[in-house]
Amino acid sequence: MSDTTATVKYRKDYAPTDFRIDQVHLDFFLEDEYALVTAELNFSRRTDSNATKLFLDGEDLELQEIYIDGMALSAEQYLLSDEGLQLLDVAESFVLKTVVKIQPQLNTSLSGLYKSGSMFCTQCESLGFRRITYYLDRPDVMTTFKVSLSADKEKFPVLLSNGNLMDSGDTADGRHYSEWHDPHPKPSYLFALVAGDLGVLRDTFTTCSGKLVSLYVYSEHENADKLAYAMQSLIESMKWDEEVYGFEYDLEIYNIVAVGDFNMGAMENKSLNVFNTAYVLSSPETATDSDYEGIEGVIGHEYFHNYTGNRITCRDWFQLTLKEGLTVFRDQQFSADMGDAALKRIDDVNVLRSVQFREDMGPMAHPIRPDSYVAMDNFYTSTVYNKGAEVIRMMHTLVGADGFRSGSDLYFERYDGQAVSCDDFRLSIADANNRDFSQFELWYSQAGTPKISLSSSYDADAQRFVLSCEQSCQPTPGQDEKLPFHIPLLTALFDKDGNELAGERVLELCEQRQDFVFENITTEPVVSALRKFSAPVTLDFEQSDSDLQVLMSYDSDTFNRWEAGQRFATRAIFDLMTSLAEGKSIAPSPKFLDSMVEIANDKQLSPGMKSYLLCLPGHAALSGQLDVIDPELLQSARKVLRTAVADRLQDKFSELYDAMSSDEAYEPSQEQIGRRRLRNVCLSYLSVASTGNGVEMCATQFADASNMTDSVSALACLANLDVPQRQTALSDFFEKWQDEDLVVDKWLSVQASSSASDTFARVVALKEHPAFDIRNPNKVRSLIRTFAANPVHFHSADGEGYRFVADCVLELDKLNPQIAARIASAFAQWHRYEPSRSLQMKQQLQRISEQDKLSPDTSEIVKLSLQA
Ligand code: PHE
């Protein structure tokens, strides 16, 4: 069942434990049908406590033996419940020994010790360790671990845990064992164990002080030829963290293991990262450019956690953004340094706007440091991760790169080896820079996306320009009134020809209303505000089409160049929506179309940048800006504009398509990625042009593609069209790739996201397809979650999409509550849809909530959603 109980936990209730754990020794005896876990825990009471009772977390454990200081306990000396074990009378210091039996092969929640394929692995964050043994399962209890494990030697030749390998050898009956010691004190959530028959890629890294580290990346044997890019990314990450933050790796060994069944992307367990195969395995034939980018980013992310998360960890789970916001920020910096920084920024902002902004508008809206939760797993959100990273980025902007490094150094000087709070980080950055960040704290305590309204006035005689800023923030659940935030606004001014009138400045908006004065401005300027997206806010700023065109063509900040184009496109799409709704003629904005022509013809733009500028804003980003969403109307308007661009630029797109073709060997380099991206954007437009041979081009590219990027791009275009080539391509693709799990995932999601008319029937059928497996989170995400994000078919007017997804939630809830809860959140925005859809979504939420024995995870999401 689930790993949390249905009570609400509050941040304000934090109190340290009465007892410390000074040392842990774990022994695992692994068998096919069960595992025996022997734990020896050395407890000592804190000096400021006189407690004689001790409660240890434990879930789904079968207690077999229990001793204190070597003496077996009698039944009166402890109490067992569904939540754990209470010791009724303990001394100041003592050694507890327990033996528990667990059944990893039956663990479908993928939390604790479980089986993925033939291998054993663990996932302990956040509350999984209590499903392995009785323990103080909370991040502020840090201790050193010794672990021994034994299993059948033939079936499980590889036995791994955290830290350094101390011993290994064979025992009787064809078994073998290994012993590990991790000298760094750590909380239980960073514990890991793996046992399996695995292939491996080995390498080494020499740290800045000359220490040699052995690196291993493991996977099932059949995938062991797809590990090179992950290894390369690990080495780059190690180098980068030394250079940029001065963080040197602190053990002799670093292991990464790829597993096929995993609830999240990956896990930063000390020196033994466990990864979803999706973020490890790659080859040009099976992985796309964005898969390669994902691997680099996630390998970096988990590696960077070794300092920000492991060496300094969280005092309690409310502080999750302390490690996640900071580590996402660090992985974003890393990817920006490895690739194209401006395009990386656009990607990151797109995620923030389409996922996090939506959280802020819904019933689950919470501050990056939440005040309460029922199921902690529900708070691994885009708010904690992505908005958390934006909050760190704002500090970086306010104190500059050097100031940020000094702050990070001070943070480690003060807290290395400890479990701390978000305040401790914020104050380290502030103190190192002599800044007052007390108002900045509101970013941690207040939920919601602030809105900044800008207006301006220009006095030609005085050559003075005044930018007036006003901030506001909508109420969120439990927070009716918001205080003004401390917001860094990067701003520059241009004239109409794109010459800079005022260089970039950080305007610090702290009041609710504030004026910023620019002197010596010789002509009425065009404002480039919120450059680099310097704060996670929305801007309300009336700028004329021609001002937007100036920014689109000349802004020296690439992000704002792109942003001006997106704003222009959004305006064009919303105008079309109004015309469609009123039954008026639907002619897309000629000025907008002209601007697209200009971009397509621009010879200065890199192919990558051009491809971004040519893409219209997505459905999620657009619907976030609407008060009431009519998905059909929005989709139709977007389609009209897309077709108009395709028709207007048909010849240019064909020309660019040819120009971007190449027969170079595949490399995930910036240069090649940009060219492929532009080529595939052209193809996608051509596939929807009213005339021409776009469909045949897709079929040809699909047939000839030598890499997965080109293959799946063509397939996705075809999958959207009601044409005979579609079925052929889908069948061929499956035929060719049916044995490659990660490629089958792409095959599922291409169909689940399709706009073609029979998508719903297909998805229903695919759920019964032998290639689908409801126990595998990657399969569920590819088919069910992708479908639940399909703007047309999930929201089909008759409600069949909603019913289907609700049925899936109920089925999943019995197997894997974490995944069920994530799917259920597709209904959280019900109140923002037009009345008929809104009602139907709400009815499905009600139906889910009436199910008995609903997990705390799903029930929390559903209950909060119904309160909206
Ligand atoms: N801590 C992991 C990360 O962000 C995510 C994770 C959370 C994985 C919970 C598994 C379970 O790197």
Ligand code: ZN
């Ligand atoms: Zn993380």
